[in-house]
Amino acid sequence: MTDINFLNNDDSGDAASQSDRSGEALVDLIELLFFAYRDFTSDPDAILAKYGFGRAHHRVIHFVDRNPGLTVADLLDILKITKQSLGRVLKQLIEGGFIHQVTGPHDRRQRLLYATAEGRALAARLSEPQSRRIRAALARLDPEARQTVSRFLFAMIDPAEQPKVARLVGKEPAVE
Amino acid sequence: MTDINFLNNDDSGDAASQSDRSGEALVDLIELLFFAYRDFTSDPDAILAKYGFGRAHHRVIHFVDRNPGLTVADLLDILKITKQSLGRVLKQLIEGGFIHQVTGPHDRRQRLLYATAEGRALAARLSEPQSRRIRAALARLDPEARQTVSRFLFAMIDPAEQPKVARLVGKEPAVE
DNA sequence: ATATATATGTCAACATGACTGACATAAATT
DNA sequence: AATTTATGTCAGTCATGTTGACATATATAT
Known part of the structure; x- marks a missing residue:
């Protein structure tokens, strides 16, 4: 039914845009990167859905877990999003008890971010299928x-x- | 200002979540994949903005250009999205003259999708910076x-x- | 001390691109 | 003639990004 069969549909004879053989292999890599990333993110997405979280929460909890004491400004620079966007997901993660804030010891304006025990558990749970996927891929090489x-x-x-x-x-x- | 300096912020002594050395390298790859994909998509995003298009349009025009005669069902299976989501961007690409439809010769229910000359030009323009990025990366290896x-x-x-x-x-x- | 700059938070409005559910149409298949 | 399939569309919702404006606390500079 939903079988991909358009390789046989090439009865139009019009394959002009595919005829550029020089960059062909690079286009393959573009597509492989798309498919690899599509599936790479699908595992955590399924877990996150149980918590009512999205991909944005994943990125935040991941980097906070990996870098204890991260500031909000650091996080904004890593994720390349606005503070308003970050604010919402960060608030939810703090309210959910996955991240807690500590006033900066040197600069009291800063809020240093730390993953709680629950946060670390969630981060580990999210990275597990991704690590396994990478490990399995590398095992063949x-x-x-x-x-x-x-x-x-x-x-x-x-x-x-x-x-x-x-x-x-x-x-x-x-x-x- | 927005300098990342949290590697020096590790004065809390609490690096428990980073202590799992066994899967360390795999976590590195998880993060590198995130950053690579983040920047990989940034080039086309800038071009698409000029047309009032988004990343979804890019994916559609790319696969239609690469696979002339693609059906809607094929596209849905590739992108893993719903037909309602696809419908909007496809409609805009057709109205903008980047894609045209042809009734299926064997099955008249199908709408075979083809990139127009403008569509092929757009696809080429979008893939160009991505190909260049990949080429540059491979050149070092x-x-x-x-x-x-x-x-x-x-x-x-x-x-x-x-x-x-x-x-x-x-x-x-x-x-x- | 006062002024300015910085780090963070928040309110409001909006856009994109996903989603579900329901329904319609035309054409193919049984 | 009945059913299935391919496609389109309407309506509503959600997640996550955006811009712009403004508030607060603190640090820094004059």
Whole structure:
């Protein structure tokens, strides 16, 4: 029924836009990235739905869990969204007891963010299927594939953002 | 100002959630995938804004351009969205003259979708910065990196979806 | 001390792109 | 003739992003 059969539908003879063979392989990678990311996010989405949360909550709890003491400004810079957007999901996560705030010790204007025990459990639960998916994918490849994939993904990030991401991830994926 | 400095904020001594060293590298890949995809989609987003279009339009025009004669059902299966969601963006693309419909020759219920000259031009314009980004990323890696990355991304897709994607992309990324 | 800048929060209005549910039409299939 | 399928559409809702304006507390500079 919902079977993809349009490869046989090519009886129109009009395949002009597909004839550019030079960039063909790159278009493949564009599409693979789309499908990989589509499925990569589907696992956590299903878990989040049980909590009444969305993908935005996932991103917040993930980065707060991974970086205890993160400030709101840090989070805004990572997620590239407005504080109004962040405000809503952050409020829900705090009210739900997944994140708690601590007034900054040096700068009392700051609210340092920490995941609670429940928050850490949720973060772990969300990352688990994603880790498993990555582990399964890498299992089919050579041992050095992880390094290659890591470097590729890092190189895909805007050059201006790469230093920040390198510090955030805690490693230098582009260096051996 | 908006400088990320929370790596120095770790004066709380509480890094419990970061102490799981076993899955550490996989968490890195989770984050790199997030950042890579975030920036990967930012280039087309800027172009789409000029047309009053969004990311949904990009996906539709891309797959229609790449697969002339695609049916609505095919598109729904690729994008994994509802027909109501697709309906709006498809309508706008048709009204804007980027896509035109042809009644199916065998099954007159079907509307085969084709990109117009303008649609092909838009698709090319959108994929150009993405191709360039990928090309630049691969340029820093070994020649066999493309094969590795391609296989990795393919393996990240739900196994049940892999055959469809393999046919759609027109290659077998998992095979040499 | 006062002025200014910064970090954060909040209110209001809005846009996009998803969703569900219901129903309509035309054409194919049984 | 009845049913299924492919598609379209109306109506309402939700999640998550946006801009603009403004408030508060605190830090910093003059």
